[in-house]
Amino acid sequence: xxxxxxxxxxxxxxxxxxxxxxxxxxxxxxxxxxxxxxxxxxxxxxxxxxxxxxxxxxxxxxxxxxxxxxxxxxxxxxxxxxxxxxxxxxxxxxxxxxxxxxxxxxxxxxxxxxxxxxxxxxxxxxxxxxxxxxxxxxxxxxxxxxxxxxxxxxxxxxxxxxxxxxxxxxxxxxxxxxxxxxxxxxxxxxxxxxxxxxxxxxxxxxxxxxxxxxxxxxxxxxxxxxxxxxxxxxxxxxxxxxxxxxxxxxxxxxxxxxxxxxxxxxxxxxxxxxxxxxxxxxxxxxxxxxxxxxxxxxxxxxxxxxx
Numbered sequence: 001x002x003x004x005x006x007x008x009x010x011x012x013x014x015x016x017x018x019x020x021x022x023x024x025x026x027x028x029x030x031x032x033x034x035x036x037x038x039x040x041x042x043x044x045x046x047x048x049x050x051x052x053x054x055x056x057x058x059x060x061x062x063x064x065x066x067x068x069x070x071x072x073x074x075x076x077x078x079x080x081x082x083x084x085x086x087x088x089x090x091x092x093x094x095x096x097x098x099x100x101x102x103x104x105x106x107x108x109x110x111x112x113x114x115x116x117x118x119x120x121x122x123x124x125x126x127x128x129x130x131x132x133x134x135x136x137x138x139x140x141x142x143x144x145x146x147x148x149x150x151x152x153x154x155x156x157x158x159x160x161x162x163x164x165x166x167x168x169x170x171x172x173x174x175x176x177x178x179x180x181x182x183x184x185x186x187x188x189x190x191x192x193x194x195x196x197x198x199x200x201x202x203x204x205x206x207x208x209x210x211x212x213x214x215x216x217x218x219x220x221x222x223x224x225x226x227x228x229x230x231x232x233x234x235x236x237x238x239x240x241x242x243x244x245x246x247x248x249x250x251x252x253x254x255x256x257x258x259x260x261x262x263x264x265x266x267x268x269x270x271x272x273x274x275x276x277x278x279x280x281x282x283x284x285x286x287x288x289x290x291x292x293x294x295x296x297x298x299x300x301x302x303x304x305x306x307x
Contacts, residue, residue, distance in 0.1 A: 016297050016298035017265065017266070017298075018269075019262075019265040019266050019268070019269035020261060020262055020297055020298050021297070021298025021299070022265070022269070023261065023264065023265035023268060023269075023276075024261070024265075024279055024297060024298055024299040025299065025300060026051075026278045026279075027050070027278060027279040027281060027294060027299055028050060028051035028053060028078075028080070028213065028278060028279070028280045028281070029046065029050065029051075029052060029053070029218075029280070029281045029283055029290060029291070030052070030053040030054075030055055030280070030281065030282055030283065031052055031053070031054055031055070031068070031072075031283075031287060032054065032055045032057060032060070032068075033054070033060060033064040033065060033068045035283075035286075035287060036068050036071070036072075036287075038287075039287055039288070041075075041304070042072060042075055042077065042303075043075050043302065043303040043304045044302055044303075045287065045291040045292070045302050046077065046302055047299065047301065047302060047303060048076060048300075048303040049076065049078060050077055050078065050303075051077070051080055051109070051278075052072050052079055052080065053080045053081070053111055053186075054068050054069055054072075054079065054080070054081040054082060056081060056083070056084050056087070056115075058084070058115070058116065058117060062097055062100065065081055065101075066100050066104050069081055069101055069104075069105035069107055070104050072105075073105045073107070078109065079105060079107050079109065080107075080109040080111055080143070080145065081101060081107060081110060082110075082111050082113065083097070083110050083112050083130060084113055084114065084115025085112070085113065085114050085115055085120070085124035085125060085126050085127055085129060085130050086114055086115040086117040086119070086120040086121060086122075086124065086125065087117065087122075088121075088122055088123075088124050088130070089121065089122035089123070090122050090123045091123065091133055091135070093122070094124075094130065094133060094135055095135055098135055098136065098139050098141075099139075102139060108139075108140065108141050108142045109141065109142060109143040109145075110136060110141060110144055110145070111145040111146070111147075111186055112127035112130045112131060112136075112144060112145070112146050113146065114126045114127060114147070127146050127147065127172075128168065131144070131146075131172075131175055131179075136179075136181065137179055137180060137181065141181050142181055142182065143181055143182045143183075143184075144179065144182075144183050145183065145213065146172050146183065146184075146185060146186070146210075147185070147186060147187070147188070148169070148185030148186065148187040148188070148212060149165055149187065149188050150187055150188065150190055150195050150196045150214075151190050151195055151199075169185075169203070169206070169208050170207075170208070172185075173207065173209065176209075176210050183211075184210060184212065184213050184277060184278075185210050185211070185212045185213065186213045186215065187212065187213070187214055187215040187280075188215050189215040189216055189217040189282050190215075191217070191257075193260050193263035193264050193267065196214060196260075196264060197264070197267055197274075200212060200274065200275050200276065203275065209275070211275060211276075211277035211278075212275050212276050212277060213277060213278045213279070213280045214264065214276050214278075214279055214280065215280050215282060216257050216260065216261065216280065216282070217255070217257060217281075217282050217284050218257065218281045218282060218283040218284055218285055218289065218290030218293060218294075219254050219255060219256045219257070219289055219290060219293045220254060220255055220284040220289075221254055221255075254285065256293060257293075258297070261279070261297070264276065281294070
């Protein structure tokens, strides 16, 4: 019996391919302070030690971000707050945020990105400028993630090319070779495996060896998924949703990432050097729904099951 055909029982008894359960074993997930408030106990829905990103949307007070980080850290999770360059006023503000996260929540991980604003509110335009301050290394951060774009990014390359994105990746690769922190590319989500596989192959050919944490949209209503996909600038793989929307029999059914996860998992099982280190979920249909879907598809059991 081949590796890809062997089934393992998921915690709820559902058989899933070993390749899929292995692929999901160290998944991470994203929350915001306002969505975190709706979850009574993260330990009841997430595996012990799960990395939880905290998205910093423009207008969210830093005190709310730090309070959410403290709560999650106290419950035993790996906390990774966003540092969106374009909403950070200046270097003093950045240094203060780092100190607050460390002092109050013991944070030593960060996702650095440009952020969703079209224009900067302060001195920083992109994640590279944040890294260049040296403040994260000075503070002893152990892990730094930066953005990756399997389908390009029209905000960065309006002409549809990937020239500036590719130049930024080369810069990030060089930085990863000088920092003491572990680095990874946390990507935008897309809905097809082929563009992801092609992108990762292209990274290897370009000498980019930073591990990839692949962004996957969690289960959600189709209309919700299309709205977020368009707002987030998802590329050609949006056609997966558009095709589904044309099928009346599937229009009211929720989208689930089953196919793209299975295809990527099988590809990784057959190609051990395939550079996806982890899956990162965007829980567009809700954190609980995403966590339950992961559990049903072979991810580890929630933390309270292991207490």
